[in-house]
Amino acid sequence: MTATAEPEVGKARLRKEDARLITGQTKWTDNLQLTGMLHMAVLRSPVAHARIRSIDCSRATAMPGVAIVLTGEDLAAEQGSLPCAWPITEDMLAPAAPALAVDQVNFAGEAVALVIADNAYRAADALAAIDVDYDELPVVLDLEEALQDNDLVHPDLGTNKSATWIFDSAEAGSGTNVEDEIASAEVVLERTFRQQRLIPSFMEPRSVVVDPSADMFTIWSATQIPHILRWMLAAVSGIAEHRIRVIAPDVGGGFGGKLQVTPEELLCLLVARRMGRPVKWTESRTESMLSGHHGRDQIQKITLSARRDGMVTGLKVELLADMGAYLRLVTPGIPILGAFMFNAIYKFAAYRFVCTNVFTNKVPTDAYRGAGRPEATFAIERMMDELAVELGRDPMELRQQNWIKHDEFPFSTVAGLTYDSGNYEAATDRAMELFDYSALREEQARRRSSRDPVQVGIGISTYTEMCGLAPSRVLGALRYAAGGWESASIRMLPTGKVEVITGTSPHGQGHETVWSQIVADRLGVPFEDVEVLHGDTASSHRGMDSYGSRSLAVGGTALVHAADKVLAKARRLAAHMMECDEADVEFATGSFSVRGTSTVRSLGDVVLAAHVAHDLPEGMEPGLDADATFDPDNFSFPHGTHLCATEVDTQTGMVRIRSYVAVDDVGTVVNPLIVDGQVHGGLAQGIAQALYEEAIHDETGTLTTATFADYLVPSAADLPAFMTARTATPATSNPLGVKGVGEAGTIASTPAVVNSVLDAVRHLGVRDIEMPLSPERVWTALRGGAAEASTPAAGGLGSIDSQGGQS
Amino acid sequence: MHISVNVDGVTYADEVEPRLLLVHYLRERLGKTGTVIGCDTGNCGACTVHLDGHSVKSCQMFAVQANGHEVTTIEGLARDGKLHPVQEAFRSNHALQCGFCTPGMIMQAIDLLADESDPDDETVRKGLEGNLCRCTGYQNIVRAVQDAAQRMKPGAGPKIEQHSDEHVGSRQPVGGE
């Protein structure tokens, strides 16, 4: 074993994962082919709300290759109800959520029947031969209308309101009463923003394979959460947990979209049990968009009170959050995750947050990158700009006046959190320097005075977020059903190689690389000598998986603790081997030595001695393996300053991003390449919310954006090059000083872009434009028209006539 | 229908249903699972392979249409254990995260570099407009393609997949026999 020369933490290591990914050797779930495997295809409801009068499967059952056709009635006795792990209030209303609809469908795309056949082509053929007779019910789509309870999504609940969740700083003792602040304020601004519905759009469609052989159900799934999935599937199906093994092999992106216990995962399991043969289901992209959960979809009514001098005194947030038709795994909690972030980096005296969760006949919503925090950040960063306009102030200077200064940390916020560290001034200074703020302002003035058809705008977003989900006691207090700890194990192999087992479940983040760097540093072993195992409940039996920018801050810390346990035991054994007092043993770059002597034992020597166990100290167990579980005391709080310059073509409404600067403070950086990559990808998704993406249901509840031809995920040609930089104030809540970076770009960028566009056209009379800022919406706003104008993508496969000609 | 297709240098003879998509033929019949399926409409480009040296979306054609033609997939790029310069560049520039779009992205990048040996930022972005990535924001992909262009300059590496206009003019039309 050789010692590492320079620290691994901070090094731009190329990823270990890439070797298989760039050569096509990747193990995606859909690659699996098991002997005797059956294929499951799902018939989905074309209507959004209906009673199922009858389902005729006789033609489908008789088709070649079809093993069985199943309906909800066939599975009613065993399918239970899909889990919702976050009952946000004691009196929250939750409908039964069958994986396969039994007598009623509540959104278009809901599963109503299954074909199990010997190959996917025959299964698809048989789907077309199932006849379902629907008795249509009135559809509930609009959030505000849903609140009137005229038509009900779930008549048995008696209302479309699922729950109302309130935080009030006066009641919590973290601030004053917001109504008092509003009543006595010199300035009160009231705005309503709409967070459009988004589709996570991970690139790998979901896929599940269940092998029921030998008393053990082995489940491969394209999931972010193998551990939670195992637990929940056991709870729902009644199959003993120790008879279920879940494997998340290579998983092609998630962004929250694979943080789910899906109907299809449960159905594959039940079908495999029934048939006694392996079963595979792989979704098409359209299925994914019709049935995988969506994100966002809120109406935000924001009231902000301030003094004329620019100090904000109070913030009142009233949200309507669209649950869709069912409560999935953490659906009700998503808007609540934003509750602590509306006050952002600012020192507000009073804060009140009221969220009403509402059922509609639409695809269920749940986690999507940022989950609650992008919504909060958007609202407050838009409001800070609105206040700047109202007071005639520079928007950055106004923010500065209100934000927490670097010498005020730790800082207890009006939302009841304690921010451990941060330096908003430093990040902002760096961003302003890279952006050339004053030159852009000059150009803006020039274009305004010359009435240039292309106007320029500058958008600011000074954000923070809460990462490292999460202290288990906090989750408990929020009525979340699980904890927020993470687990790690280190196996010291006799040849000195190291196996790391983590409870995190990467799906693109590069944990194999980063975890190796951390362990290499800690143990002084070569980076190449560390192998990271994850995503298999048989090898990694304990974990809370990957989401909420938690993996490094929580899982990485567990890893540090496990490494420290290895070293503590190794030190004792090294002292024994070197016949010295443990207090005299020093450890550096992979070797133990006796202080002041030349006596040295490498960690490898000690590992081997522990393994053969020929001569161990009294009472010491053989081996140096160690486990650790870390439960954080606090969240971590990345922050940063993003600046966006846009050009708005006032003749067409087209928006082009001219330049984008992101300065993020994510604490200590383990691998700068990976951190930059996370920021880039996050920016793309946040910009896409601002400009391009929107899931649209028509008036009957049909999703009209169910292909990539209609749901506009931007390509390379649609995005600018980003300028990224960092400042670093280490987190104090974990020994690595890390904060998390998975969601920062997405959270920060949406308001930066929208603020920028509005800054470009506000002098032309535009007050607001609803997202996404399509050219038609921008143009309509410029004409003084309603901001609501919607621009479905022109053309679109939905409009293709089946009778087209030669093509 | 009987077809004969050369895939990654090996000729396969198979009986296939006419409706079998080329990508399913590659994945299910030949076990070439390096090529993946990301959508139904030809928008995402994850399934991109080369047909007679040109990039195509293998979910947008039938296996029978590849009869008598040559297909190259991501699995056929490395030569003698050495990665293709574009593969190397993707790794060196952290141009992938989850990696699902990567095979298609690499195959399209190779095609792009065959037409444009030293592309600027905009040319790369335009050349990749048929390939969606949800992880990287494309920044490092663009960088990787430009890096690969340097690696592939005459004398800088093996001359793979490059073709001239003459070659284009004389190439076999695709289709059945």
Added chain:
Amino acid sequence: MIPAEFRYLCPSTVDEAVRMLVEEGEDAKVIAGGQSLVPVLRMRLAAPTALIDIGGLTELTGVRDDGDSLLIGAMTTHYEVQRDHLIHDHALLLKLVTDTVADPQVRHRGTFGGSLCHADPAGDLLAPALALDAVMIIAGPGGRREVPASEFFVGYFETALAPDEILIDVRVPKYTGWGAHYEKLNRVAQAWSIVAVAAAVQISGGTIAAARVGLTNVGSGPVRAVDVESALVGQPVSAISDAALLASSGDGYKDNLARVLTDRALTAAVAG
């Protein structure tokens, strides 16, 4: 997404292909490059009983010089159109428009004739075909016939092609020396255009001798801005902006785009 079953036929001549179409009846379909048809089949928006693949008909590929005009084989791929010297020299507008069709992979397989026959009102090639007075040469059981573009595009995804006919060639008059430009506005690169304008302009002695303007995606088919064209004849380049106002008289967003993009397309075409 998996297409329904079909029989697959590979004719080796145009006449054989026509014969197959006649025999198979209306439920048969011709597949050219398949870049629009395959997704339609995968989503089962159509389920033809037979596909007649004309990909093997080499006689339908390539561009030929035919005196005053070019003959573009229906199976010429977009990729080939983009790089063809005859098209570059005599029908530059077609090259510029084709540069924006879909993406590189699709351009490798998709064909000039296939796009015209698909007749998607948002399809890029319809407007320039109309504006350039292209003529469709069609083979059917009764022999060959010629249909001008103005009569070929009859509606939304609808052409004058009978079910037993095949488009084999497209005759495009030569526009040697004309400036050209395609101004396309789409939300993302892959999206269909909201509106696009194809323009070609002939300058002679400092004034506009002739102009051709076609609009994409403003109706159920391509639209030719004849008022704009005639208003420009004999005018100086400075007349473009006023003439462009004639591209549409309406008040809506697309009307506005028609005017703005016509102005830009003509201006860029002149600047060449």
